[in-house]
Amino acid sequence: MKKKNLIxxxxxxxxxxxxxxxxxxxxxxxxxxxxxxxxxxxxxxxLLNDNLxxxxxxxxxxxxxxxxxxTIHSQAWTDPYFQTDWKFDDSQHVCRLCHTPLDRQQPRKxxxxxxxxKWDPILGDNPDFDPVLQHEGVTCAACHLxxxxxxxxxxLVNAPHPVKKIEDPNQVCVRCHVVEGERWxxxxxFPPCGTVAEIKSSQGEVPTPGERLQLNRLISFxxxxxxxxxxxxxxxxRSGEVRVEKSSELGCVQCHMPLVRRPLVEGGEMHDTRRHLxxxxxDPTMVKSALRAGLVEESTDSPxxxxxxxxxxxxxxxxxxxxxTPDRHLSVQLRLLDSHGxxxxxxEHLIKxxxxxxxxxxxxxxxxxxxxxxxxxxxxxxxxxxxxAVEVVVRYHLLAESRRKRIGYENTQPIAYEVFRxxxxxxxxxxxxxxx
Ligand code: HEC
Ligand code: HEC
Ligand code: HEC
Ligand code: HEC
Ligand code: HEC
Numbered sequence: 001m002k003k004k005n006l007i008x009x010x011x012x013x014x015x016x017x018x019x020x021x022x023x024x025x026x027x028x029x030x031x032x033x034x035x036x037x038x039x040x041x042x043x044x045x046x047l048l049n050d051n052l053x054x055x056x057x058x059x060x061x062x063x064x065x066x067x068x069x070x071t072i073h074s075q076a077w078t079d080p081y082f083q084t085d086w087k088f089d090d091s092q093h094v095c096r097l098c099h100t101p102l103d104r105q106q107p108r109k110x111x112x113x114x115x116x117x118k119w120d121p122i123l124g125d126n127p128d129f130d131p132v133l134q135h136e137g138v139t140c141a142a143c144h145l146x147x148x149x150x151x152x153x154x155x156l157v158n159a160p161h162p163v164k165k166i167e168d169p170n171q172v173c174v175r176c177h178v179v180e181g182e183r184w185x186x187x188x189x190f191p192p193c194g195t196v197a198e199i200k201s202s203q204g205e206v207p208t209p210g211e212r213l214q215l216n217r218l219i220s221f222x223x224x225x226x227x228x229x230x231x232x233x234x235x236x237x238r239s240g241e242v243r244v245e246k247s248s249e250l251g252c253v254q255c256h257m258p259l260v261r262r263p264l265v266e267g268g269e270m271h272d273t274r275r276h277l278x279x280x281x282x283d284p285t286m287v288k289s290a291l292r293a294g295l296v297e298e299s300t301d302s303p304x305x306x307x308x309x310x311x312x313x314x315x316x317x318x319x320x321x322x323x324x325t326p327d328r329h330l331s332v333q334l335r336l337l338d339s340h341g342x343x344x345x346x347x348e349h350l351i352k353x354x355x356x357x358x359x360x361x362x363x364x365x366x367x368x369x370x371x372x373x374x375x376x377x378x379x380x381x382x383x384x385x386x387x388x389a390v391e392v393v394v395r396y397h398l399l400a401e402s403r404r405k406r407i408g409y410e411n412t413q414p415i416a417y418e419v420f421r422x423x424x425x426x427x428x429x430x431x432x433x434x435x436x
Contacts, residue, residue, distance in 0.1 A: 018359045031094055031118035034175055037110060038096075038103040041128075041141065043148030045161040048141075052104065053133055057140040060160075060265050067276040068140065076100070076137030081399070081409055088407040093121050098176040101142045105134040143172050154271055156264070169257075169274070170250045177252070198319035198370070199250055215313060215374055251318050256280070281328055287396045288419050290316035291369075295392055295424045304383040308390045308426070310334055311376045312351075314369035321369040326353045327399040329368075330419070334379055336387035337423075344387045349377055387426060394420035 044052060054074070058065025068074050076082065076099040086095050096106050103109060108123040133139065144150050149164035151172070156163055166172075177195050257274035264271060279286035293312040300307050310332065314321035322328035329352035336344040351369060356362040369375060381387055397416040404415060 031097070031113075034178070035097045035101070036113070036118050038106055039101050039142060039145060040147075041102055041104055041145060044141070044145060045148060045150065047161050052102065052130075052139070052141045052145070054136050054139045057144075062266065063262060064140075064264075064276050071276065071278050072280070072282055073138035073278055074136060077105075078135055078137065081411070084407055084409040092119070093123065094119060099137060100134050101138065101176070102133065102145075104128045104130045105136075105139075107131075107134075138176075154264075169253045173250070173252045195319045195323045198323060215311075255316075255318065281322065281324060281396065281398055284396070284417050284419060287322075290314055290321045291394075291420065293392075293394065293420050293422070295390060295422050297390075297424070297427060300380070306381045306427070308334075308336075308379045308381060308424075309376050310378075310392045311374050312369065312394065312420075313374040314371050318371055320353075320366075320371075322351070322396065323368075326355055327397075327403060329353075329397050329400070331395045331397065331416075332377060333393045333395075334377055335391050336379060336381065336385065336426075337389045337391055338386040339388050344385065345379065347377070347379065351375070381426060388428075389423055389425050391423040392421065393418060 041052060048056060054065055054068060058068075072079065082099060086092070086099075089095070093106075093108070093110070100106060103126070107126060107129045109126040110121045111124045112122040114120040114122060144152070146164065149162040150159070151164045151166050153166060153169050154163075155165040253274055256278050257276060259272060260275050261270055261272055263269060264273065281287065291312060292315045293310065295308060295310050298307050298309060312332070317323065322330060329350055332349045332351065333346060334349070335346040338344050349367075351367050353366045353368055354364045356364050367375070379390065381390075395416050396419045399409075399415055401415070404411065
């Protein structure tokens with residue numbers, strides 16, 4: 001009898017716990033000390049103390065300012081998708097720590113935390129709050145101002161503001177592009193937005209020239225540069241810049257901030273500088289540069305059936321494709337068409353990370369593309385099928401339509417766009433035997 005009571009009690013505790021988890025789901029990540037506190041601007045250089053705005057920096061560095069204005073970093077606060085999502089998610093303070101990281105950008109100041117995971121901040125008044133600066137999101141000072149100095153890699157001691165030299169420019173990205181969440185009750189390979197972890201896990205996977213040649217057969221399409229022309233151990237960034245891959249390097253700036261030689265200020269000396277572009281999911285050209293894909297038709301064991309194979313490879317991004325928030329995904333539509341262009345058969349596949357959020361956070365499946373690992377999809381064609389052609393369309397989605405609806409995001413910009421399309425005539429059945 002006692003044993004039975006114990007079991008009932010145990011089940012009750014478990015049910016209550018799970019129910020509580022459904023009502024109050026777990027926080028996705030741990031608020032790490034890296035970003036738990038806003039960037040302290042009290043010791044800002046005297047030259048800039050009254051005005052930390054991007055426009056102020058831009059008065060001397062106009063080219064950098066013009067580039068930054070075109071980026072999602074400059075919209076990290078005003079971005080309508082962020083604003084909708086943030087409000088849907090109870091307007092939590094923690095989001096401000098990366099989307100508006102300077103203390104002056106936050107209407108209330110973090111003075112401490114009530115909980116161990118730091119999701120429950122103690123907030124006080126902030127007399128220095130600057131709403132104009134808040135609208136600049138990830139502004140210049142968010143990356144460049146540390147301990148009252150302007151950080152950079154050039155070491156230019158003659159600048160009118162104090163400069164602190166850092167060795168590795170990628171250090172700058174780590175504050176906001178890595179979130180961690182290792183604890184007993186979370187079960188995932190990568191933390192959400194695990195760009196850095198993805199790069200680490202994909203290193204050492206660079207294929208040999210032979211493997212590239214084989215891959216090239218599957219995805220040769222129009223005038224793509226043959227894969228085997230790329231040298232092993234080297235990767236080609238978006239700017240065409242070739243660099244040797246070292247495990248200590250994350251390469252974020254090499255791909256996201258292309259190299260350009262120019263002066264820092266008008267009429268200044270020439271330096272190797274990096275363009276402040278940070279293209280990603282919002283830029284079709286950038287996403288297209290990450291992938292190679294193509295259709296091939298092959299025979300099968302049976303003379304009555306042939307097979308169409310679509311192969312897609314991430315050759316351009318060191319992390320997974322897609323990376324970033326788990327909202328991002330690709331869809332692959334593979335279809336057979338008849339002589340009138342009507343669809344005979346169609347399949348859709350998602351390249352996506354699927355996470356169970358409650359009652360525990362569990363990585364269910366991850367069909368995204370690690371670098372250099374091809375994914376293939378097949379369609380079988382019968383001898384007497386009406387199909388005369390095969391077509392594939394790949395689209396990139398910033399977020400799913402269902403999620404857009406759920407959070408009430410009224411987008412004015414498209415939330416999905418095409419990144420690859422190919423149509424190919426099938427071999428007529430009569431010639432199939434001969435070509436085999
Ligand atoms: C009054 C003009 C002026 C203003 C305002 C100004 N800078 Fe500069 N900055 C310079 C000059 C001049 C240099 C040195 C250029 C050279 O030596 O070629 C420089 C150098 C730099 C460097 C290179 C540091 C290194 O050694 O790597 C960075 C980064 C930088 N500025 C960022 C900023 C940011 C961010 C702001 C705004 C918060 C800002 N600057 C505001 C004039 C200015
Ligand atoms: C202070 C925090 C912060 C730092 C530091 C930072 N980022 Fe970001 N980054 C963000 C936020 C926030 C967004 C998303 C903004 C949005 O979409 O609303 C973002 C977006 C991006 C995007 C996606 C663009 C797109 O189209 O979706 C890229 C690429 C990127 N950052 C690269 C970098 C690189 C490279 C560095 C280092 C040089 C860096 N970031 C440093 C906060 C930061
Ligand atoms: C998301 C982070 C980020 C933001 C925001 C940002 N920068 Fe930079 N900036 C960097 C990094 C990283 C470097 C070092 C690039 C390198 O390796 O040369 C850099 C370098 C520079 C340099 C020195 C030239 C060079 O490329 O080394 C200047 C000048 C500069 N930034 C000005 C600005 C100005 C002005 C703004 C705002 C309009 C701004 N930055 C916003 C990350 C950022
Ligand atoms: C070899 C080149 C390469 C390297 C290295 C690289 N990226 Fe990317 N990145 C890309 C390409 C190409 C895309 C567009 C395709 C995609 O979204 O995966 C991209 C996309 C992104 C996005 C967009 C995600 C979104 O939500 O829109 C972010 C954020 C990002 N990268 C951050 C980083 C960070 C941080 C690093 C370093 C830790 C890094 N990347 C290193 C090439 C690179
Ligand atoms: C550790 C820093 C960090 C924190 C904290 C953070 N974000 Fe972000 N957020 C980013 C970065 C970096 C990106 C862009 C890269 C990516 O796609 O993951 C981003 C992208 C986004 C996007 C996609 C925007 C777009 O234009 O597609 C949304 C929405 C978003 N964040 C909402 C939130 C909300 C809501 C919170 C608070 C619960 C939050 N973020 C907290 C760093 C952060």
